[in-house]
Amino acid sequence: RNPSQFTINPSQPDVVTIPEIKRHLHRFGYLQRSNDSKSDAILFEKALARYQKNLGLPITGKPDSDTLSHIRLPRCGFPDYVESKTTAFHAGQK
């Protein structure tokens, strides 16, 4: 995987595209991939609302300026929502 696809390109801090936001939300546990375009918009809005709630931002469900500036912030690579099946970070016992 191309690592930079998971994070916002710091050389273009002011441009955050919807696909980048979706990748960010998927990367950190807020959005599952879906092939159903109908429910895509609803899932995206729900994922944004969960992200905003989890990070103490105003909950709008929209990619507003608060949310975008947070998405641009450097951060820990561990997901915020950890499903028990998240393998990489639960890579087995010692």
Next chain:
Amino acid sequence: YVYFPGKPRWTRDSPLKLTYAFSQENLTPYLTPAQIRRVFRRAFGKWASVIPVSFVETEDYVFADIKIGFFAGDHGDGEPFDGVLGVLAHTFSPENGRLHLDNAETWAVDFDEQKSSVAVDLESVAVHEIGHVLGLAHSSVKDAAMYPTLKPRSKKVDLNIDDVVGVQSLYGTNPNFTLSALLASETSTNLAD
């Protein structure tokens, strides 16, 4: 505070002693090994002051409980780093013990010396990642050490009451811990900010 699914934590005889070591081949060019060791000793000390757990540095990386290294890009654990800013570091949940930092960052211990606009405070990230090593996931409390984001050229090295209650619910309380000492340190940090 939030646990990982299944509430994993280190389960050994009490008092719990965890060893940590640095991958000598994978450090950062921005700091000397002595600076890195001093920062992590302080960071481990923050957590040790609130729970009955001690952290001892060892040279033996292979057998250390906690393995610390600075890596670039794809480094073989399925979570490639992404260059400057973006993801700064990641850690695995207990009892895995691996703590990885992105070698592409401009790691700093003193912003008066390191003037880069993308400089990242190593101690703040170390305190956060050690929280993961112990079993805490990301918190939604903005002042908590376990809050997932960190601005460049900013510091967040003290534990918040949210971090303390979370980690003490996993390991118990250090008999020498006093809430007033914690609140005093939070107040002094807020005044400094």
